[in-house]
Amino acid sequence: xxxxxxxxxxxxxxxxxxxxxxxxxxxxxxxxxxxxxxxxxxxxxxxxxxxxxxxxxxxxxxxxxxxxxxxxxxxxxxxxxxxxxxxxxxxxxxxxxxxxxxxxxxxxxxxxxxxxxxxxxxxxxxxxxxxxxxxxxxxxxxxxxxxxxxxxxxxxxxxxxxxxxxxxxxxxxxxxxxxxxxxxxxxxxxxxxxxxxxxxxxxxxxxxxxxxxxxxxxxxxxxxxxxxxxxxxxxxxxxxxxxxxxxxxxxxxxxxxxxxxxxxxxxxxxxxxxxxxxxxxxxxxxxxxxxxxxxxxxxxxxxxxxxxxxxxxxxxxxxxxxxxxxxxxxxxxxxxxxxxxxxxxxxxxxxxxxxxxxxxxxxxxxxxxxxxxxxxxxxxxxxx
Numbered sequence: 021x022x023x024x025x026x027x028x029x030x031x032x033x034x035x036x037x038x039x040x041x042x043x044x045x046x047x048x049x050x051x052x053x054x055x056x057x058x059x060x061x062x063x064x065x066x067x068x069x070x071x072x073x074x075x076x077x078x079x080x081x082x083x084x085x086x087x088x089x090x091x092x093x094x095x096x097x098x099x100x101x102x103x104x105x106x107x108x109x110x111x112x113x114x115x116x117x118x119x120x121x122x123x124x125x126x127x128x129x130x131x132x133x134x135x136x137x138x139x140x141x142x143x144x145x146x147x148x149x150x151x152x153x154x155x156x157x158x159x160x161x162x163x164x165x166x167x168x169x170x171x172x173x174x175x176x177x178x179x180x181x182x183x184x185x186x187x188x189x190x191x192x193x194x195x196x197x198x199x200x201x202x203x204x205x206x207x208x209x210x211x212x213x214x215x216x217x218x219x220x221x222x223x224x225x226x227x228x229x230x231x232x233x234x235x236x237x238x239x240x241x242x243x244x245x246x247x248x249x250x251x252x253x254x255x256x257x258x259x260x261x262x263x264x265x266x267x268x269x270x271x272x273x274x275x276x277x278x279x280x281x282x283x284x285x286x287x288x289x290x291x292x293x294x295x296x297x298x299x300x301x302x303x304x305x306x307x308x309x310x311x312x313x314x315x316x317x318x319x320x321x322x323x324x325x326x327x328x329x330x331x332x333x334x335x336x337x338x339x340x341x342x343x344x345x346x347x348x349x350x351x352x353x354x355x356x357x358x359x360x361x362x363x364x365x366x367x368x369x370x371x372x373x374x375x376x377x378x379x380x381x382x383x384x385x386x387x388x389x390x391x392x393x394x395x396x397x398x399x400x401x402x403x404x
Contacts (some may be wrong), residue, residue, distance in 0.1 A: 036063045039084035042101050042299045042396050043353070045364065045371055046089075048073045049389035053089065053103050057357045058395060059361075061373055061383040065104030071095040071111075077118040077392055079404070081143060082125035084396035088143070096130055098146060101396070108146045112139050120170040123402075127194050129168060129176045136162035138178060142195050156183035167212025167223055167265070169403045171236050179209035179223045179232075186212075186223055186234055186243060205232040205243045208353040213265040214403035215275075215290070222246070224265050226280060233293065246293045250279065250286060259321035263306050271314030271334060278305035278319075285332065287320060299337055301330045307351065310334070311376055312358035320349045320363075327361060331379070341379055345372040350390070356397035364390035 045054040045063075047065065052068040070076075072093035079088050089097045094113035099106055114134035119126050121143065128141045136154040141147060154163045161179035171177050176189045186205050190198040207227025214221050214236075223232040230248040235241055244257065262276035270276075273295060275288040285308055287296040299317075303325025309318050317332040326348050331341040346365025353362050363372045366389050373383040398404035 029135075037102060039101060039396050040356075042084065042363075043361075044074045044078060044087050044089075044099070044101070044387075044392075044394050045387055045390050046073050046392040046394075047388040048076065048366070048391040051091075052388065053087075053099065054385075054387055055099075055104055056385070058360070060361075061385075061387060063179055063387075067099055067104055067106060069106060070097050070099075070109075073391070075117050078394050079119060079121040079128070080396050080399035081121070083218075084399040086117065087394070088121065088128050090116050090118065090130055094132070096128070096141065096146060110146050111139075111140070112148065117166070118168060120168050120275055122170055122174050122176070122191060124171055127174070127191050129170075129191075131165040131168035131178055134259075136164050136180070138165055138168065138189070140176075140191060140197070142292065145313060149379065150191070150197050152187075152197060152199060154180050154183070154187075156180060156185060156328055157210050165375055166210055168211060168268075169214040169221065171214050171221070172218040172402065175209070175236070177212065177221045177234070177236070178207075180404075181210065184209065184227075186221065186232065188234075188236070188239060189220075200237075200239060202234060202243045206230060206245065209267040210262050213267050213269065213275075216267045216270055217404060220229075220290070220400040222265065222275070224263070224277070224280070225358075226259075226262070231277070231288075242343065244293070246319075247277075247286060247288060247295055250283075250295060259302070260321070260324075261302065261306055261326075262365060263304070263308075263322075267401070268307075268309045271310035271317065274334075276308045276310060276317045276332075278308050285317065287337070297337055299332055299339070301332070302328060302342065309352055309354070310356055312356065312359075316376060318352055318361060320352060327365075343374065343379065345374075345381075346370055351392045353393035353395055362393050364393055365386045366390060 048151040074374040097109040113132040119130040138151040163182040164368040168178040186202040206225040210226040291295040303321030345363040346368035348367040371385040
C-alpha cells in the first residue's frame, strides 16, 4: 500500500494531458515550433533547433503525441509534444518540402526536391528503410517530388513536377516497395490531394489548365483529366505564389480549388467530375479550406493581397466576410469541430484566433514569423 501511495503521489505532482487538444505552430525564421493548446488558446512550450523551416510542414503519429517535421534543409525531426522536446533528427536530403505517414502509422515518407525522390523511414527510430529516386526519361533525370499523400492500403501517392507523372507506392513491405507509374498526366503537377475517403488523388497542373485524377480503387483505369481548360479564352495573371491542395478543400460533394493565375475559387462536383461553379475572390488563392461542417470556405491569398482572408458561404456561393488578420497571412487551421480558426500573420509575428460564427477576433498569440499551423486532429484523417 505504501508503494502504491508513493506512485500516486508522483503522478499527482505532474498534470496529465491528452494530445487531442494540441497543435504545432511553425516559427519559420527561428527554426523553432510552438506547441499550442486549442481549448485554452495558448502556447504551452517552444521547441528549438529544427533547422530551416522556411517551407516546413508536418504529420502526426497515430496517437497525436509525436510530430514529424519536414524542413527545407532536408531535416526530418521527431518532436514529442507532451515533453516539448526533440526525440530524434536526421538530415535526409538537400531540399525537402513535406511528407506523409502511412495508414498503419509505422512509416514516414519525405518528399524531396534535391535530390528528387521519396525516402521512407521507420516512424519509431527514423531509420531509413527505402529510397525511391524520382528518375524519368531516357537520360535518367530526377524530378522534384510534390503532392505526396498517404492512401489506404499502406500506400503513398505523389507527383513528379518536371516529368508530368503520378506514382503510387505500396509500402506493405517498405524495404521492397511496389511502385506503379502513371505517365503523361499533364504538364508540371505542382501539388496533390487525396480525398478524405481515400479514394481519389487529384494533382493540380501548373503548366496547363486542369487537374489530373486517379481513382485509387481502380488505378488500372488510368489517369483522367478534370476541369480541363477552365481558363480557356482568358489571360492569366502573373503567379506570385504556388497554391496548395489538400483534402481540407473538400466539403460534401464539392471540392473548392484555387484557380491558377486567377482571382477565383473553382467548384468541382466530385460525383460528375465537372465544374459546378466559380466564386470570385479578392486575390489569387493560396489555401482554400472548408470548415469541418462544410458551411464555410476560407481563402487566403498570394502577394499583393496576402494580408486579408475571404470567407465564402458555401450555400450562397459568394464571399460574405473579409478579415484582416495582419501582414502576410500564410496559413489557417480550423479547430477539430470548426468553432474557431487559427491564422498566422508572419510579418506581424502573431497568430490570430477567430470565432467562425461571429468572426470576432478572440485571441492573439505572439510567434516568431509564424507560418504553418497543424492540429493533432490531422492524425486521424487520411491525406493530412
